[in-house]
Amino acid sequence: MNIVHRVKERIRQEGLALALKYAGCASYDTLRCCIRDAAVDFRYSGRLLTNRKTRFSHLGAHDVYHSDYDALNLIFNYCHPIKDDDVLVDVGCGQGRVINYWLSRGLRNSIVGIELDPAIAGQTAAQFARQPNVRIVAGNALEHLPADGTLYYFYNPFAADKVREFAVRLQAAAGVKPRTVLYYNPQSLDAFPEDRWQAEHINFERDLGIKRWGRINKFHELAILTSR
Numbered sequence: 001m002n003i004v005h006r007v008k009e010r011i012r013q014e015g016l017a018l019a020l021k022y023a024g025c026a027s028y029d030t031l032r033c034c035i036r037d038a039a040v041d042f043r044y045s046g047r048l049l050t051n052r053k054t055r056f057s058h059l060g061a062h063d064v065y066h067s068d069y070d071a072l073n074l075i076f077n078y079c080h081p082i083k084d085d086d087v088l089v090d091v092g093c094g095q096g097r098v099i100n101y102w103l104s105r106g107l108r109n110s111i112v113g114i115e116l117d118p119a120i121a122g123q124t125a126a127q128f129a130r131q132p133n134v135r136i137v138a139g140n141a142l143e144h145l146p147a148d149g150t151l152y153y154f155y156n157p158f159a160a161d162k163v164r165e166f167a168v169r170l171q172a173a174a175g176v177k178p179r180t181v182l183y184y185n186p187q188s189l190d191a192f193p194e195d196r197w198q199a200e201h202i203n204f205e206r207d208l209g210i211k212r213w214g215r216i217n218k219f220h221e222l223a224i225l226t227s228r
């Protein structure tokens with residue numbers, strides 16, 4: 001459906017006044033997010049983080065695009081607060097948006113970002129070189145799961161068959177502490193079987209009452225998966 005058709009459809013369904021209110025709220029939110037994203041990206045990465053096509057789709061890798069800072073705030077403040085002794089892992093860290101968020105919170109936790117694309121991993125490592133608690137690993141996350149990781153952020157880095165392998169390897173690697181995966185936009189949830197993973201599902205609108213612009217929210221769902 002093209003934009004003109006969508007606008008017409010909205011006016012038909014909601015009336016002109018509500019449609020204009022929506023357009024105003026959405027425009028304001030978009031502007032606010034652009035300014036905030038630029039400020040946080042520049043503060044911690046020294047550049048604006050942009051989307052890129054992956055060069056590794058033949059390995060099941062998804063493109064490089066970034067989590068929304070608003071979503072990260074909800075996830076780590078309301079859904080699953082970070083404990084002082086958590087070792088944080090961003091599986092497929094791309095250019096480091098999630099790490100920026102963790103640093104902006106002033107966290108002292110050990111942070112590991114794993115990125116398949118060596119060029120992107122190199123840039124991301126360089127931008128965090130002065131952060132003593134951040135380590136960027138260049139390589140396939142399936143082969144570089146940190147032994148001490150406890151809290152894994154997972155925003156659809158790769159295809160379903162790799163997600164299944166990830167779940168098996170993470171479970172096999174589980175040590176004394178349980179491992180938790182915060183799976184944002186969980187497209188391959190069946191990779192985490194119920195007999196091995198305890199799952200909690202969060203829909204921000206349904207469970208937290210979060211609506212955007214007085215109507216449907218803009219966030220994906222979240223699955224919180226803890227190894228049994």
Ligand SMILES: C[S@@+](CC[C@H](N)C(=O)[O-])C[C@H]1O[C@@H](n2cnc3c(N)ncnc32)[C@H](O)[C@@H]1O
Nearest residue numbers: 061065066067092094097115116140141155157
């Ligand atoms: C959707 S982006 C998410 C970026 C970041 N985690 C965020 O939420 O802002 C997925 C990233 O995973 C990386 N990736 C894909 N397959 C990977 C693998 N097997 N190991 C490590 N990183 C991988 C991609 O190159 C890409 O940078």
